[in-house]
Amino acid sequence: MRRDALFARLTMVLARLLLPVAWLRHxxxxxxxxxxxxxxxxxxxxxxxxxxxxxxxxxxxxxxxALWRDRQLVGLTSGHRNAAxxxxxxxxxxxxxxxxxxxxRRVLPPDESPHVVGIAxxxxxxxxxxxxxAHGWRFGLYRRYDNEWWHFEYWPGGPPPRxxxxxxxxxxxxxGQRSVVWR
Numbered sequence: 001m002r003r004d005a006l007f008a009r010l011t012m013v014l015a016r017l018l019l020p021v022a023w024l025r026h027x028x029x030x031x032x033x034x035x036x037x038x039x040x041x042x043x044x045x046x047x048x049x050x051x052x053x054x055x056x057x058x059x060x061x062x063x064x065x066a067l068w069r070d071r072q073l074v075g076l077t078s079g080h081r082n083a084a085x086x087x088x089x090x091x092x093x094x095x096x097x098x099x100x101x102x103x104x105r106r107v108l109p110p111d112e113s114p115h116v117v118g119i120a121x122x123x124x125x126x127x128x129x130x131x132x133x134a135h136g137w138r139f140g141l142y143r144r145y146d147n148e149w150w151h152f153e154y155w156p157g158g159p160p161p162r163x164x165x166x167x168x169x170x171x172x173x174x175x176g177q178r179s180v181v182w183r
Contacts (some may be wrong), residue, residue, distance in 0.1 A: 004125050008040075008043060008073050017046065017066060035064040043124075044077035050080025052118040055154035058139040059121055067133045074128035080118045083110035104167030105147065108156040119154040 015038035022037070023032035040046070049055055063074035081089070087110050093103035107113075112119035121141070123129050129150055133143045140156040143149070147165045 002077060002125065004073075011038050011042045011073055012067065013070050016025065016043060031068055032060070032064045034047050035067045039063060039067065039073065042073060043101060046076040046079075048076060048079055050082075050083055050118050051121070052154070054140075054156060055121070058141055058154055058156075062132060062136055062139040062141055063128075066128065066135070070131060071127065072128055072131040074132055075124045077116065077124050079120070079123040080132055081113070081115040081124045083116055086110040086113045086116050101167070105165040108146050108166050120144075121154075122148075122150045124150060 015034045018034040018037050019030055022034040022105070026033040051059065059076070059079075064070040066074045075163070087109075090103060090107045090109045093107040094100055095156065097103050097106075109117050123132060129143070129152075130151055132141060133149075136142060136152060137159065138153050141152045142155055142159045143151065144153045144160060145151050145163050145165050153160065153168075
């Protein structure tokens with residue numbers, strides 16, 4: 001049995017074992033609570049803090065459904081990032097690729113990043129991202145870039161344009177302006 005399949009089974013068993021406790025504490029939301037507890041144990045380093053409340057709600061609802069309906073795990077690798085962290089990632093990518101234009105194909109500067117705003121989520125494993133790509137629209141979650149299977153954004157008004165990579169169609173803001181139009 002593959003390692004990911006084993007973890008999925010163990011997480012599902014754990015969610016079922018946690019269900020009675022979740023029922024006592026959360027009543028009708030027991031399945032949601034048990035799923036979040038089990039997924040939190042499976043992905044102990046994920047941090048959902050900083051996501052805007054609607055994006056947080058959408059993401060946890062989607063992964064709850066993925067677990068209970070399809071026995072699929074969806075974990076968070078990276079969600080909200082502060083501007084300093086995003087800037088460090090951008091500078092590291094410039095150093096790695098040799099140019100700002102090449103870096104923008106993978107990482108955006110803070111004033112353009114949906115991670116800084118709190119609506120972007122990098123997910124794992126690949127199977128979880130596939131589930132989210134197929135079903136995430138029901139929660140306002142959409143894969144945004146062709147070159148990043150892991151990157152999803154919260155767009156409650158419908159799907160955003162799918163882009164080949166992050167640096168496309170994002171005009172630079174004028175000084176003092178933000179380019180973020182999805183608030």
